Amino acid sequence: MKSGLDRNYSEVTEFILLGFRVPPKLQLLLFLAFLMIYMVTVVGTVSMIIVIKNSRPQTPMYFFLRKLSYLDLCYSTIIAPKTLANFLTSEKKVSYNGRAAQFFFFALLVTVEALLLAVMAFGTFSAICSPLLYPVHMSQKVCVQLVTGSYICGCINSMVKTSFTFSLRFCGENRLDHFFCDVPALIKISCADTSVNETVLFILSAFIIVSTTTAILVSYGYILSTVLKIPSTHGKSKTFSTCGSHIAVVSLFYGTMFVMYAQPGAIxxxxxxxxxxxxxxxxxxxxxxxxxxxxNRDVKDAVKRILCRQWLSQ
Structure with a gap:
């Protein structure tokens, strides 16, 4: 015979997203802000994909940047459409399986993003510090293997996190104080002992963040040492310009992820x-x-070439 706890647990088949607790008048403003962000993201990532596809030569940097653009497009699409829909309806329900699916793909893509940023740092290091070995280190075969390995690692991490998170019991409380399905919010409404789940979340997140951050810092440490030895000011400027965009993206991404996941109870x-x-x-x-x-000068040059071809064809 099932206990009352088991009966309550079996009844939780959907979650209610509380979203942002703001007055009704601000809901429309938030909807417009999120819609604008999503539209700019879609236009920007699709434009980047088109620019890279029509640029030449297809270097490893272009290859990884194109994969990152595809990833960002999928990543934002997992979160934004459902969030936008919830702004316009009072029924903010989502099925248990729907939450699990959203979380699985979210964990997968965010992990792959972190790994790809580390891979791109290694590619930049190889190009600047070992230019003679660069064609070997970053051959097309190696690039494909690195991307494939990133997705495999992302799948493993996502499966572990999803299985641990959705093995928790939810005893009647199904109101999720968030705008999408995230682990900290799910753990808070569970009626089971979550110490193991929190430990697993922390270890996995910390391992990914620390290992990829270490790879990036080591790569850029060697890059900085090599660039400072370049006698030409123009050469230094060009190299820093190429690295600057990646450093900016890495700082934004890892900064927020570290605050959110690598410090238990930080927020x-x-x-x-x-x-x-x-x-x-x-x-x-x-x-x-x-x-x-x-x-990135290479990307700007690619945009100029495309615009010139379009102008000459008219």
Whole structure:
């Protein structure tokens, strides 16, 4: 015979997203702000993909930047449409399986994003510090393997986190104080002992963040040492311009992820956690194409070539 706890647990088949607790008049403003961010993200990432596809030569930097653009487009689409829909309806319900699916793909893509940023740092290090070995280190085969490995690692991490999170019991309380399905918010409404889940979340998140951050810092440490030895001021400027966009993206992404996941209890207020989440799920993805297009000379040159071809064809 099932206990009352089991009966309550079996009844939780859907969650209610509380979203942002603001007056009704501000709901429309938030909807318009989120819609604008999402539209700029879609236009920016699609434009970046088109620019890279029509540029030449197809270097490893272009290859990874294109993969990152695809990733950002999928990443934002997992979160934004449902969030926008919830602004316009009072029924903010979502099925248990729907929450699990959203969280799985969110954890997958955010992990792949972190790994790809580390891979891009290694590619930049190889190009600047070992230019003779660069064609070997970053051959097309190696690039494909690195991307494939990133997705495999992302799948493993996502499956572990999803299985641990959705094995928790939810005893009647199904109101999720967030605008999407995130682990900290889910753990708060569970009626089971969550110490193991919190430990697993912390270890996995810390391992990914620390390992990829270490790889990036080591790569840029060697890059900085090599660049400072370049006698030409123009050469230094060109190299720093190429690295600057990646450093900006890395700083934004890892900064918010570290605050959110690598420090247990760092953000105790649900409203503060939502603000941080808006940055790493929407705002940073909107800024990525702008940062890469404005601070990367290769991308700007590719845009100029495309515009010139369009002008000459008219």
């Amino acid at each position: 105790s207020s649900p409203e503060k956690s939502k603000i941080v989440a808006v940055f790493y799920t929407l705002v940073i993805l909107m800024l990525n194409p702008l940062i890469y297009s404005l601070r």
